[in-house]
Amino acid sequence: MARAQGPEGRHTRGTTGTNRLRRVDRWIAHLPEFRRAPDPLVVDLGYGANGVTTLELAARLRGVRDDVELLGLEIDPERVARAQAQLESTRRGETVFAADARVSFARGGFEIPLAGDRRPAVIRAFNVLRQYDEQDVRGAWDRMTARLAPGGVLVEGTCDEIGRVCSWIDVAASGEPLRFTVSLRLAGLERPSVVAERLPKALIHRNVPGERIHDLLSALDREWDRAAALAPFGPTQRWMAAVAALRASGVPVLGGRARWRLGELTVPWDAVRPS
Structure with missing residues (x-):
């Protein structure tokens, strides 16, 4: 089948904020799929109005692997131009980011355009699927995971505007979901179920009695x-x-106290899999 012309997907709202994705950045940095990757290429799909979150991710991952490379992809050519201008400023030493950061920006969508046979170890797609229908999620996952390197992982999720309430799903290169994670800023937290408003599209409409995600959040509230x-x-x-x-x-x-201390809770996908 011939590939569709142009980037695949819809324009996102473009909301971008400094440090907004710090929680998922920290998660990706600890993933064995990233740490052990023969080629530590990470794609930041749908980075938004400017390239700051891609540059932040590169800086955080570089602390784990100094050979990491980031590619930021956006459908909107104006956003790509804006991010490239930020990168040029970074190269001149005019930002807080390393001038030699291995970062680039390009136009692209779910097809994840890369030269030759290169495939990313990690794709981050945050706040990308919020405006899609639930029935579209599996197709989007399949399209992205088909571009992953063997053993790679897609991290797909969402967060609030300032990154205090986040959740995401890790999806294997096979297209099968692996894990579900909640990550919350604990200071000022009233109830953990506040994350219900920021569940990934695959789960947000499933937070009703009789569904596993509802059972999990209800149980977490009780223990809180x-x-x-x-x-x-x-x-x-x-x-x-x-x-x-x-x-x-x-x-x-899953995990232990070191991860819990960060405000995280991770369970296998089967623990929240929709009925």
Whole structure:
């Protein structure tokens, strides 16, 4: 079948904010799919109004692998031109980012245009599928994961405007979802289920009784309430106690205290898979 002309996908709102994606950046930096990749190429798909989040991701990943390379892709040619101007300013030493950062920007969408046979180890697609219908998600995942290197991963999710409430799904190169993660700023957190408003498109309409994601968020809220006695010791201690209790109750919580301390909760996809 001939490839469609031009980038595949729809224009996003273009909302961009400095440090907005810090939580998912931190997640990608620890992923074995990135750390062990023979070619640590990372694609930032749909970076928004300007290239700051791509440059931030490059800086954070460089702390793990100094050979990391970032490609930012956008459908809108004006956004690409704006990001390239930012990159030129960075090359001149006029920004906080390293002048020699291995970053580039281009026009592209779900087809992930790359020269030759090169394939990325990681694709980040954040706040990209929010305006799509739920029935379109699987096709978008399949299109992106088909471009991944063997053993690569797609990290697809969403967050609020300032990056305090985030959630995402890790999808394997096979197209099969692997894990679901919630990441919250714990200071000032009232209830963990606030993330319901920022679930990935594959789950946001499934937060109803009878669905696994609803069960998970309800159980997390209950454990958060039960851990209220720890509130004087700080929200981090309260959160960690809630997550530990959730796992003790039989929920297959992944990771350990080092990840929980960051406000994260990760479960296998089967724990939230839509019915």
